[in-house]
Structures are given as structure tokens and as C-alpha cells.
Amino acid sequence: MFARRIAVIGSGYVGLTTGACLASLGHRVVCADIDSAKVERLREGVVDILEPGLADLVVENRAAGRLEFVVGAREAVGGGDGDPVEVVFLCVPTPMGVGGAADLAAVRAVAEEVRHLLPSGCVVVNKSTVPVGTAEATRRLLNRRDVAVVSNPEFLREGSAVQDFLHPDRIVVGSDAQDAAERVAALYSKLGAPTVLTDAASAELVKYAANCFLAMKLSYVNALAELCDVLGADVGDVTEGMGHDRRIGQAFLRPGPGWGGSCLPKDTQALVQVAAAAGIDVPLVSASIETNERQQRLMLDKIRAAVGGSLAGRRLGLLGLTFKAGTDDLRDSPALAVARLLRGEGAELTAYDPGCPHAVPGMTDAVTVVDEPLLVAKGADALVVLTEWPEFRSLDWAAVAGALTSRVVVDTRNLLDSDVLRRAGISWVGVGRR
Incomplete structure (x- = not known):
């Protein structure tokens, strides 16, 4: 498995678990959040949410140099002096909006913020739970022919999120760009889980x-x-x-x-x-x-x-x-x-x-x-x-x-x-x- 340079936007339950676990698989991960105080605590190894094993992963991968935390999506995607990011995970909130539909304001805001910063050949991954059609809408919003959009839903249960990530029942990856879907699926190759490419x-x-x-x-x-x-x-x-x-x-x-x-x-x-x-x-x-x-x-x-x-x-x-x-x-x-x-x-x-x-x-x-x-x-x-x-x-x-x-x-x-x-x-x- 090749180690990838990954940016994770959003450091809540899904984002922090995703970032820490991908780092534990050998990838180089930068996690972003808009809360500067939270970012500082994470840099010190302090995890605010109750999730068994998560704090240990954060500390271990910080020490190994595979996991870092920054303020803001722009810094995660375009602020580094090293290798460009290859995969960007969107792990932002999609709360219930008016009438029960998912509120995608955060997804749209991040896409608009980073679209001009994404390196050519980068893959944007919707990890948040989003309605059917969001990948296509994100692709149109980015308006980048050289950037693919992939859907990779999470199946993490609170209280056992680390266990669920590292020992999944299945991994689901969907994109109209087959090569991009295969690149995202390869991030999880060490896990040996059944993979649904669609x-x-x-x-x-x-x-x-x-x-x-x-x-x-x-x-x-x-x-x-x-x-x-x-x-x-x-x-x-x-x-x-x-x-x-x-x-x-x-x-x-x-x-x-x-x-x-x-x-x-x-x-x-x-x-x-x-x-x-x-x-x-x-x-x-x-x-x-x-x-x-x-x-x-x-x-x-x-x-x-x-x-x-x-x-x-x-x-x-x-x-x-x-x-x-x-x-x-x-x-x-x-x-x-x-x-x-x-x-x-x-x-x-x-x-x-x-x-x-x-x-x-x-x-x-x-x-x-x-x-x-x-x-x-x-x-x-x-x-x-x-x-x-x-x-x-x-x-x-x-x-x-x-x-x-x-x-x-x-x-x-x-x-x-x-x-x-x-x-x-x-x-x-x-x-x-x-």
C-alpha cells in the first residue's frame, strides 16, 4: 500500500476518527477544524469527545509525525510546504434542515473555499452523510475537470468508532470516475474488508x-x-x-x-x-x-x-x-x-x-x-x-x-x-x- 497525503476537513466524531485511523494505516494526514481552541487541544493530545481508543491514536500518530492539526480548510489543503494533498475528505456536519432534508451548507462552503486550492489530480471525498446527488452537485460546484469527487460513506457507531473503522463490515466507494474510486478504496487496503465499488x-x-x-x-x-x-x-x-x-x-x-x-x-x-x-x-x-x-x-x-x-x-x-x-x-x-x-x-x-x-x-x-x-x-x-x-x-x-x-x-x-x-x-x- 502506498502512503497518501490526506486532508480531512472537520474534526468531529467522523473527521477525527477518520483522520486518526487513516494515519494509523500509514498515511500522512492533516485534520482541519474552524475551532482554533479545539485544534490547539488536539495538538496537545486532548480529545474532547468520549470515544474509546481515539485519544491514544491521536497521541501515537502525532508522535510518529503522521497526523497534524490546523485551523481552517484552506490551511489543510493549500497551506503546506511539502507534498500536495492527494485526497481531501469532507467530514463536516450535515444536520437536519427545514422539513427534514439534510442541510448541506457546510459541504458547499468548504467546496467553495478550497476549489481553487486543490492540486490537479486530487480526489475530493464526501464522507459526511449526504443525499443522493451530492457528489454530482459538489463536482459542479468545484468546476474542476482535473478533480474527481467520490462518495465514501461512514458506518461508525459512537462509542465504538475506532473499532468500526479498523474492523469494518464493508467499505463502500462510489464515483463516476472509476480510477478515483479505486484510489480511495486503496486507502483501506490494509483492512482487508469487503469493498463495494459503485x-x-x-x-x-x-x-x-x-x-x-x-x-x-x-x-x-x-x-x-x-x-x-x-x-x-x-x-x-x-x-x-x-x-x-x-x-x-x-x-x-x-x-x-x-x-x-x-x-x-x-x-x-x-x-x-x-x-x-x-x-x-x-x-x-x-x-x-x-x-x-x-x-x-x-x-x-x-x-x-x-x-x-x-x-x-x-x-x-x-x-x-x-x-x-x-x-x-x-x-x-x-x-x-x-x-x-x-x-x-x-x-x-x-x-x-x-x-x-x-x-x-x-x-x-x-x-x-x-x-x-x-x-x-x-x-x-x-x-x-x-x-x-x-x-x-x-x-x-x-x-x-x-x-x-x-x-x-x-x-x-x-x-x-x-x-x-x-x-x-x-x-x-x-x-x-x-
């Missing part, structure tokens, strides 16, 4: 198709859990029986308070918008979104019933705020969505999350954030598990029982061992469980 539009659609399928699977299991609650069945046994079917598998078959995070909510909405623009209805995806919103209200109903029918003035302790365990990401967190519903009915909320030890203005305003799990139980009318942090299983449940006013736990993740809680004198309420 056109740009197909590569762009793969990411949406995969995430929307996972969202549908999660919404389906949440609907099954509701049915189990009504019929007296056990969703754990039902999903175990389903999961042994190789056509279905065990993954994404655990009910919860709904799905969230930085990808599934915006990607499902974006696919609905993309399909609508093409004159196509995707009712399965639309129903999954509706089911997800309904799931949060069902959790509200379950918690309300557990405390006697009214939430007004009730003190509730919340275990978990992040959208999933292993991350500090609060974006589109179902835990926060449920918290806001609880607060809207007058509940007083205290919360603890290992990944979020302090209040985050604008995000955690509905709750009082504390830094010890026992503090959420003190004087609480119920404890509610909203994020599946493994350490919640090993809490001192006898001490928790002593702190609670009413000894009841609503476990929206079916995380805890009901027998352990029962021995501590605590009533356990799960989702779809007998």
Missing part, C-alpha cells in the same frame, strides 16, 4: 438505506414490546426466538425508550424527503418515525402508572441522559425526549449519566444533573433507567432502596436484573417483560 448515487443511498433499515428494526421491536405488555408475553424470549433465525439476527432487537443520536433521526427524515422529491412514498420509514415518537409517549405512560397515575410534583431519579451508553453525545437523545415529557407533566427530575457528569446548557435544562448515582435516588418516588450504561447493573441496590421514597424502578432498557432488585426490596417495571 457509482456515486448508489454509494450515497447505501448509508440512508442501512440506517433506515436499522431504525425500522428498532421501531418494530418496540411495537412488539408493547404487544407483549398487553398479551402477557415476554419480549426477551420473543426476540431470542427471532434472533436465532440467520435471516434476522440478534442485533437491534432490544426495546427501549426510542432511537436517537446524530444519525438515525436525521437520516430517516432525509430519506423521506429524498423519496418525496423523487415522487416516491416510503411508508415503512414514515411509520418507523411515527412509532419512535409514540414509544417515548408510551414510556411516559409507563412511568406515570408506576407512581400512581399523576406526575405532578413527583420527584423522579433518571439514570442516563446520553442517547446510548459509551458516548457523551446528547443529540436527539430519547432519554432527554422522555425527560422533557416528564417535566411537561410537572415532575421534578434529577439525573446521573457517566458520560455527562455536568449540566449542558440548552440540552439538560429539564433536569438537575448530579455526579453520583445515589443522589438521583435520594427522596425519589421512582427511579427510571433511560440509557443502557452497564455500570448501572452493579449499583449498590440496597443503598438505592434505602434512599428511595417509593421503591420502584422503571427500566426502559430492560437492563437490570429484576431478581437483584427484588432482593433489595425494589419493584421492577420493564418494557414488554413479564
Whole structure:
């Protein structure tokens, strides 16, 4: 494998993981960000996001001279005195815009900023999740016949992004310029992963198709859990029986308070918008979104019933705020969505999350954030598990029982061992469980 000179524009979850992991594969990488304070911290080996193994990769590759950080895309693409960059990865935010469509303002801004700085023969790679047609739009915006545009979607899960990058299920690369696609695919040759080489539009659609399928699977299991609650069945046994079917598998078959995070909510909405623009209805995806919103209200109903029918003035302790365990990401967190519903009915909320030890203005305003799990139980009318942090299983449940006013736990993740809680004198309420 030949080492390439690579620029990565954007140093968030995707960009920083991409840059550090490509450097670990032997490439020379410069990562850019518009936040000068963040760049300075990264130069010192300080990684602000909670992502196992990422900080170690940054420090190791900085020391080896394969990874550097600069302020601004122009500096990354055209500011070096050494060899010109050969590949430029765009890893900028594409948040949900008006009507649910992806907001591509950052992609367009970077393309406009660097188009005259790109060396001849360079390849621009859209790594961010973007709608079908973005590669073509980027190519037109660059207006450079000597620069190819490639779609190379990421499939990184927060909390295991480094592992996912270095041990991928597949690598998808799409371009109407076959040689450019092969050059990008070659960057990953050390990984030995199955590689799908296709056109740009197909590569762009793969990411949406995969995430929307996972969202549908999660919404389906949440609907099954509701049915189990009504019929007296056990969703754990039902999903175990389903999961042994190789056509279905065990993954994404655990009910919860709904799905969230930085990808599934915006990607499902974006696919609905993309399909609508093409004159196509995707009712399965639309129903999954509706089911997800309904799931949060069902959790509200379950918690309300557990405390006697009214939430007004009730003190509730919340275990978990992040959208999933292993991350500090609060974006589109179902835990926060449920918290806001609880607060809207007058509940007083205290919360603890290992990944979020302090209040985050604008995000955690509905709750009082504390830094010890026992503090959420003190004087609480119920404890509610909203994020599946493994350490919640090993809490001192006898001490928790002593702190609670009413000894009841609503476990929206079916995380805890009901027998352990029962021995501590605590009533356990799960989702779809007998």
C-alpha cells in the first residue's frame, strides 16, 4: 500500500476518527477544524469527545509525525510546504434542515473555499452523510475537470468508532470516475474488508438505506414490546426466538425508550424527503418515525402508572441522559425526549449519566444533573433507567432502596436484573417483560 497525503476537513466524531485511523494505516494526514481552541487541544493530545481508543491514536500518530492539526480548510489543503494533498475528505456536519432534508451548507462552503486550492489530480471525498446527488452537485460546484469527487460513506457507531473503522463490515466507494474510486478504496487496503465499488448515487443511498433499515428494526421491536405488555408475553424470549433465525439476527432487537443520536433521526427524515422529491412514498420509514415518537409517549405512560397515575410534583431519579451508553453525545437523545415529557407533566427530575457528569446548557435544562448515582435516588418516588450504561447493573441496590421514597424502578432498557432488585426490596417495571 502506498502512503497518501490526506486532508480531512472537520474534526468531529467522523473527521477525527477518520483522520486518526487513516494515519494509523500509514498515511500522512492533516485534520482541519474552524475551532482554533479545539485544534490547539488536539495538538496537545486532548480529545474532547468520549470515544474509546481515539485519544491514544491521536497521541501515537502525532508522535510518529503522521497526523497534524490546523485551523481552517484552506490551511489543510493549500497551506503546506511539502507534498500536495492527494485526497481531501469532507467530514463536516450535515444536520437536519427545514422539513427534514439534510442541510448541506457546510459541504458547499468548504467546496467553495478550497476549489481553487486543490492540486490537479486530487480526489475530493464526501464522507459526511449526504443525499443522493451530492457528489454530482459538489463536482459542479468545484468546476474542476482535473478533480474527481467520490462518495465514501461512514458506518461508525459512537462509542465504538475506532473499532468500526479498523474492523469494518464493508467499505463502500462510489464515483463516476472509476480510477478515483479505486484510489480511495486503496486507502483501506490494509483492512482487508469487503469493498463495494459503485457509482456515486448508489454509494450515497447505501448509508440512508442501512440506517433506515436499522431504525425500522428498532421501531418494530418496540411495537412488539408493547404487544407483549398487553398479551402477557415476554419480549426477551420473543426476540431470542427471532434472533436465532440467520435471516434476522440478534442485533437491534432490544426495546427501549426510542432511537436517537446524530444519525438515525436525521437520516430517516432525509430519506423521506429524498423519496418525496423523487415522487416516491416510503411508508415503512414514515411509520418507523411515527412509532419512535409514540414509544417515548408510551414510556411516559409507563412511568406515570408506576407512581400512581399523576406526575405532578413527583420527584423522579433518571439514570442516563446520553442517547446510548459509551458516548457523551446528547443529540436527539430519547432519554432527554422522555425527560422533557416528564417535566411537561410537572415532575421534578434529577439525573446521573457517566458520560455527562455536568449540566449542558440548552440540552439538560429539564433536569438537575448530579455526579453520583445515589443522589438521583435520594427522596425519589421512582427511579427510571433511560440509557443502557452497564455500570448501572452493579449499583449498590440496597443503598438505592434505602434512599428511595417509593421503591420502584422503571427500566426502559430492560437492563437490570429484576431478581437483584427484588432482593433489595425494589419493584421492577420493564418494557414488554413479564
